[in-house]
């Protein structure tokens with residue numbers, strides 16, 4: 164008999180009883196109790212999937228999150244039967260399943276407990292709505308910290324909080340507003356230096372409690388669907404991040420221009436205004452690659468139309484902008500205007516593509532165009548149709564699409580009512596199950612369309628809502644934030660959190676979407692965003708006429724803003740390499756310090772500092788008028804970017820914060836590849852790749868990835884991977900380089916810029932050939948600069 168305890172407003176809770184039989188099939192094991200079945204699947208040595216059939220029947224095994232290329236590759240595994248437990252083991256883990264009640268304890272090979280069920284799996288009938296509420300509760304380990312969960316605008320460490328996923332149009336959200344736009348049911352635990360992750364792949368509303376209700380329990384549950392989670396072991400948190408990203412899919416490389424600076428506003432119109440903005444960037448020599456058209460480019464906000472008065476010749480406009488190095492991104496929302504004369508509406512209606520209420524009426528609701536209907540993106544046929552609609556935009560020259568309002572947002576109603584019906588790839592479900600993947604699938608089919616019609620070029624996508632795994636096809640931004648100093652901090656935590664939740668290609672509306680920043684706040688925001696994978700200014704200034712462009716705040720601020728946008732472009736080779744690491748290994752591009760120095764408890768609650776790629780540690784100036792601030796440096800040696808002063812880590816440092824600087828540190832030993840200055844990507848062939856090398860006495864490896872441009876040539880080998888290894892000591896600087904090269908770059912040599920050399924040398928020996936160093940090579944900033952052939956393999960500089 165199933166044990167029944169603790170009733171609540173939803174009725175009685177059911178707990179599994181003793182295991183009666185078990186079986187093994189391939190890489191999975193099933194354990195049968197009176198009612199509940201547990202399936203334990205060994206996905207890999209460090210990845211175990213747990214699924215529970217509450218009352219004996221599994222649901223369809225189907226996921227919108229996991230990547231098609233996810234492999235189940237267990238190497239060694241097996242089962243042992245003990246008196247009280249079953250033990251499933253792999254090369255890295257032991258999973259104990261209690262015979263009495265199905266509770267799980269997971270330990271490492273040596274028996275150290277990583278994660279342990281408290282009550283474990285339990286469930287109750289959801290009497291009011293149908294189906295079951297499925298729960299899992301775990302014990303909180305001593306000193307345990309929790310991270311992850313996508314875009315939550317709160318401290319990085321989630322201990323003591325309860326949060327939920329139900330995509331919401333959170334206009335003007337604040338610290339601790341919950342839920343926001345995205346639905347990423349994935350978290351990390353860290354205790355005793357051991358990191359692991361749990362990905363609860365369930366698209367119903369999911370709730371996570373990290374010791375809020377009961378201090379010693381961490382639990383997660385869903386208001387429907389199945390208890391189905393992946394346990395991912397590290398012990399390094401970054402290894403967990405990488406495994407999670409591989410489960411839910413790594414992205415393609417974006418076009419390089421998408422890593423440049425983006426200028427957006429609600430809205431730039433008419434066409435002459437767009438051209439004026441573009442021309443101002445070039446005139447003022449502020450680098451920029453992308454201009455956005457928000458909803459006013461459309462005819463009455465009808466998707467896939469142009470307002471003929473404001474934009475009489477869109478293709479011509481886009482061509483003129485392209486000639487100046489600009490790409491155009493346009494917004495597309497899901498709401499299709501109810502208008503019998505509008506072809507998209509007619510077509511969707513005719514083919515039954517729009518969502519319906521329970522009793523068959525169309526799901527109608529107001530958004531920007533007035534009354535709208537909404538495509539059911541959970542239907543593969545509708546996705547196919549939606550993809551095909553992008554042909555026209557692509558042919559007009561549009562290079563990127565911005566999907567918005569796809570939580571889905573509906574004025575007055577908030578979102579769809581729960582009774583709305585969805586296809587869910589043949590399952591036919593209510594909105595309760597489809598809500599959290601609505602925007603996800605909209606952006607997926609948008610991306611598929613843009614990719615198809617832009618070939619051979621790579622598309623750029625940005626979406627507001629999504630579910631776990633959308634990194635495969637889209638970037639995101641943090642939504643409708645506010646021009647305030649608190650929101651600057653929120654932007655930093657949200658982007659870090661998204662990055663460790665699989666979605667590195669992320670940024671915030673620089674300067675704030677709602678409200679008006681002053682020059683100082685805008686400048687500090689630009690500084691932070693220089694180190695966010697997506698760098699976009701956006702504001703809702705159509706209502707107030709306020710301008711939020713890099714030059715809007717006067718010359719003092721414009722100068723600093725320009726300095727940082729230029730720095731962004733100089734760092735593109737480093738940023739692109741970091742993206743490549745993410746695309747290849749699932750390595751987050753932004754790494755909270757707790758993830759890079761998890762053995763150091765001082766990092767566990769750090770929210771300000773983060774690593775941007777392998778070599779740069781960044782913080783941001785978070786208060787008005789701040790003259791100096793504290794930055795925590797983890798173990799290692801760090802150069803202050805602005806003056807090359809050297810600092811030892813594992814301590815906090817006070818740094819001065821004049822407006823034209825922000826805290827940036829470079830890891831000693833690193834090589835930072837840099838471009839010369841430019842106004843936009845591919846403005847001219849890069850004839851010199853700079854290598855900024857930071858002297859360090861511990862071995863440090865760095866990389867440079869480069870490829871043949873914004874198409875898919877890299878898939879056919881048109882790329883180069885170059886690795887650097889610095890093995891210097893007090894007597895000599897020593898840099899080794901190895902490369903895997905397949906395509907000819909425009910540059911034939913590197914300019915080496917050596918920082919921090921503790922002696923004054925007379926020569927550099929490049930591949931055995933001595934190059935004398937004289938006055939010209941010694942710069943005023945104490946760096947040493949010289950040229951080396953692109954193919955060099957070794958540089959040695961000896962202490963005289």
Ligand code: GLC
Nearest residue numbers: 428429457458494567642643
């Ligand atoms: C939403 C978006 C915002 C956009 C506006 C108008 O509020 O979040 O970025 O500018 O709609 O399209």
